[in-house]
Amino acid sequence: MGRLIGLLAVFVLIEFYCFQAVRQVTKNKLLRWGYVIVSALGIAYIIYGFSQFDRNHGTNHQSLVAGALVVLFYLPKAIITLLLILEDVVRIIRGIVNYAKGTKVQRNEKESFVPSRRKFVSHIAFGIASIPFISVLHGITIGRYKFEVRKHIIEFEDLPEAFDGFKFTQISDIHSGSFDNEEKIRYAVDLINAQESEALLFTGDIVNSISDEMIPWYDVFSRIRKYKYGKFSILGNHDYGDYAHWDTQEARDKNFEEICDISPKIGFKLLRNEHVWFEKDGQRIAVVGVENWGVRGHFQKLGDLDKSTEGITAKDFKILMSHDPSHWEAKVLEHPKNFQLTLSGHTHGSQFGIEIPGFIKWSPIQYVYKQWAGLYEKVGKYIYVNRGFGYHAYQGRTGIWPEITVIELKRKK
Known part of the structure; x- marks a missing residue:
């Protein structure tokens, strides 16, 4: 009161x-x-x-x-x-x-x-x-549907030679329950399909809270093309239904199961503390997907790096999908399995800020998250934080546009 x-x-x-x-x-x-x-x-x-x-x-x-x-x-x-x-x-x-x-x-x-x-x-x-x-x-x-393709090249000394030049697309934070313009979302899907990538990785938050939010959008996201190495997804903090009221635990569990079922319905494989191998010319890299893990107290800490990397060595090259970027400094950087590249989302860049390449990059979210948008490096390891595909809470995007990311892996000469 x-x-x-x-x-x-x-x-x-x-x-x-x-x-x-x-x-x-x-x-x-x-x-x-x-x-x-x-x-x-x-x-x-x-x-x-x-x-x-x-x-x-x-x-x-x-x-x-x-x-x-x-x-x-x-x-x-x-x-x-x-x-x-x-x-x-x-x-x-x-x-x-x-x-x-x-x-x-x-x-x-x-x-x-x-x-x-x-x-x-x-x-x-x-x-x-x-x-x-x-x-x-x-x-x-305009801004909330002003989709922007950002392309990055990241070099690694231990990248297998067969994957020199390997490209993949990352999207994050769809938040389908917020959309109200099918034409704009179809345009964004066309942008995703137009990128010359060999895999598509989605780093969580398919809905705001309720599985039914995705029902009007199944046909649109099912149009995402097939990829040589496939399409993979993980869960974000909103995908557990924590921001809705449930009369019973059974209703909550049913909603969560239905959210997990969204990925296969649109052609994605959901990774829940597990990994897959991409193989090429006798060499391979691992794509690891963990459940949500956030530093802040009210966020789930379900991501299990040990479980998800069973059978993987520290020498293997890994792309880790972890929704919340705070996981990186808290657990990932010092983990003995050696995660070379982490992909996150979650922050949306606050959907509000100023970005002028080479001059200024500011958003109020930077006072909460050290890594909040774009590429960051520490001790030779990288994290890329996607600015998000959709929007939530604030029905707009001011200065921080919705993002489709294309990353090319290169082997350092």
Whole structure:
């Protein structure tokens, strides 16, 4: 209850400051009332959308839209509020200074203790706030389906010669329960099929929570072509049904079994703490798939590196599929079986950030995960964190686009 009151107080503060800014920027009553009406409608839908969320049925369209509206409206409004609060602090300081001067020299009695708010500050606040507003609006309308193919070449000294130049495609975090545009998803599947790869590896989170979320999308994902070495998948944290309410353990178990059955229905082999061999010209590499393992307390720790590598030696070349990148530093790097390359997802790059190659790469998720998007190396071992195919919670992607990854393995000369 205390948190709810605190959150309500923050929203009231934001609305108060933003309306003050609107009053300063325009004297037009029609525009002022327009702002009030739009804000009221936005708040009404946010309340309605979140009220429609039912943990028995997982994330729905209304709750996703409500979450998107919170980001769209209240991120810019929070910026306006912060700037005006900072101005208020300056105004109070100026008032104190003026008062102090007034005790020493003749004081202008017409001047109030706190100087009036400066109109240009409100103009600046709206100008700055328009940047995230436009960016988030783009992320909601276009960015969430702005699929991007990223290609990387990674070199290894111990890569078998037969696999020099071996290419595979990685996708991650489909979150089928969030989709609402079949044409865009079909386009993305066509992009996957267009890549000249010999295998396809999916690193978890096929749904948001409920197996039925995949029903409308079976036909679309069944269109993914066959690969020479096959298509393989693992489970992500959302694939265990932990984010839904279950009346009985039997219902929860049934949902989990149905989620595990999704992979073979669309032509993937699900790896659950096990491995497969890719063989070529008498040489081979292992693809190891573990269940979800995350450092943070509420995430499952079911990934078993020892079990999944039975029959594999430290000298064998391995590609490890592990959904949560925190597994890498916590367990994988120092494991005696020597995992040369790890593939993860999970973070989505927060679906919000700035990426300009060679200049900046930032997202709030980097304060939670050290490895959050792209390629990382330590002691000659690599992890690639896919930015995710779908989206969840926030119905958009701002600056961090949905990703299809193509990795080429090369032997160091």
